[in-house]
Amino acid sequence: MPSVMVWLLRYLSNLEGRNLMAKRQLTIALAGNANVGKSVIFNQLTGLNQIVGNWPGKTVERAEGTLYFKGYKIRIIDLPGIYSLSTFSMEEIVSRDYIAVQKPDIIINVVDASALERNLYFTLQLLELEAPIIVDLNQVDFAAKKGLRIDVKKLSEALGVPVVPTVAVTGSGIDEMLSTVIAVSGEEEKLKPLKVRYGKEIEEKVEALKKLVSDNLSQLCTVYPARWIAVKLLERDTDVSGKLKNYKRGKEVLKNAEKLAVELEKIHGEASPVVMASERYGLANKIAKEVTVVEASPRISLEQKLDAVTTHKVLGYPILVAIVASMFALIFIGGNFLIAGLEFLFENLLFHVEEVLSSFLPEIAVSLINDGILAGVVAGITIALPYIVPFYIILALLEDSGYLPRAAFLMDNLMHKIGLHGKAFIPLMLGYGCSVPACIGCRIMETERERFLTGFVVVLIPCAARTVIILGLVGRFVGLHAALALYVFDLVLVFALGRIAFKALPGEPVGLIMEMPPYKKPSIKNILMKTWIRTKDFIYMALPIIVAGSVVIEALYLLGFMNYVVEAASPLMSGWLGLPPEAGIPLVFGILRKELTLILLSELVPLESLTAIQMIVFSLVTMIYIPCIATIAACIREFGWRRALAITVIDIALAFFIGGLAYQLLPLVMTT
């Protein structure tokens, strides 16, 4: 367990650092292409839990953590993956702004050793920006698996900056990297960064522009290097040319830049950014070739075979359906098994507790404690956790294996029908876990319209909490087939609504452009860690709410308020939905946490007494009726309160409409 040792040592030095008062403060940022391992490194350094997985575009916001190392207090920033310093999607703007404007002391450019050429393209841009970088050559283990070895010394010489090989997942090389950071910051190790130069006819134009820029825009040159501004202007970067508006001679510079760009395009016959990208890639290719040693010719690995089958144009689809269906079946089987065991355990326990309590407490207190607090805890543990834990394990497997981008590839066509593209399927799949990260994950979509459209359908995907209700009520008492039918119905609904929303918000969808990361064997340690973190969140966040909800209900009951509430809700609940009138109460509390609906329902009416149709109607309504409070908050943050409100109102109306319809129609198709 070397990684445990590394961790322990770092932990101890952290303590020591805190005690000694940091000698110096440093801010370092992790930057690089998507899916190279930045967040794994960030987590290693800070002990925090940034989302990690095997698909591009997980980190969408910058994250911060602190580390004490060798008497230094180091602020570490994790940035979204980025392919270039010109901006394309929202998360890339976050990264570029941070790197260019905030100017961290040192940038750790994380580079995927198994795809060096593409990664170096970004490195070259950092060098052009004259940013102080060191290169973290990550995933050297994976490169070795592909038969590639990188000559670290040569690469370091070619780039003129330190290069440290690492394997982030095991923590190997991380300490060396930190030491290098310190050495560079203390100027014990000088950087002699490579100067990126272009072909002759481009250089002439860059130099001419650079002179104009430094003569006329001296203010801007204190923020960005003059040469970099010149290159960006030649590339027609709208963001940089926008900055020139505030300058007296800005227009003149811009006019000259445009003239030079047109000249360049005449010579090359391509758009100026393409010309520049070609040149940079030429250099990246040259360096990559020089430093890469091909040790073994790549053979067809198991992962590649898996890749071919799971993205196959025919086989891929039944496999996708089978994966999703068996996911729920497994959760169901595992969950029921756990429920049976836990219920037996707790029933005896509760009985004894009640006996002990009533010996010295008044009856009303015993009810509150027993039927309120304890029943809530027990219900949370026996009803929700058994389904949630297996769910988290399977979700983590899907995330870490690299299946999600394959599913996105398969679904690209269908997603175009609702005005989106394949990438939108990733937040959709994440939605089965929890709607909150799924809403935030919508940022991988490129335009605001697409982000909103994706968010609109994502909240309709039954999250783990809703799965507790679907499996715990319909699955357990009606049958797994009925529960699966509900999932299928939900997907149909999602596509129908997506289609309508697309018609209401028309626009040309941007096409799919996505890197397909190779399959990787998920590490058991990671899976368990992720599951534990999410379960811990559930215990800390959801259980208190569940217990509080239970206590409030018990108090209402004891105070005799229940009858009023039930009576008021009766026309809607019984008349329209055909549910027992008490069912209105769980639905109100369900806004806090969706698990609450089932838990409170079970405390109000014996679940066995419900008819199959009632169970299905209740599940349908909970599945659709309103995003929980946390999701509404995420929607407000991501899409604005107007749109969040629209989503909420539409979902409530839809849920009751569909619920009532189901109550009328289901008896026709079901013979119970």
Added chain:
Amino acid sequence: MRGRKKRSYKQGNPRNMENVVSLTSLRDGEIGVVAYTVGGFGLVRRLAEMGLTPGVEVKVLRKGPFRGPFEFEVRGVALALGYGVASKVFVKPGRT
């Protein structure tokens, strides 16, 4: 922006213009050399940044069904493009 969008770079460099087909007409496993890409300014730039610059070799790994997306290898990385995007990339079939 509008005006710039209209400018497509189809006319391209004459030496890149012969025997050029759209990437979508390559079959699984076939190789081509990128000649040029067409489309709006943002798209053309993005594709170049992802490594699809003139002269680079691409190999089709697989196609999705019914005008589905394309997966191909470029600069040692597997890249997926929707059908619409892939049809804007023009290649010369065969090796460099």
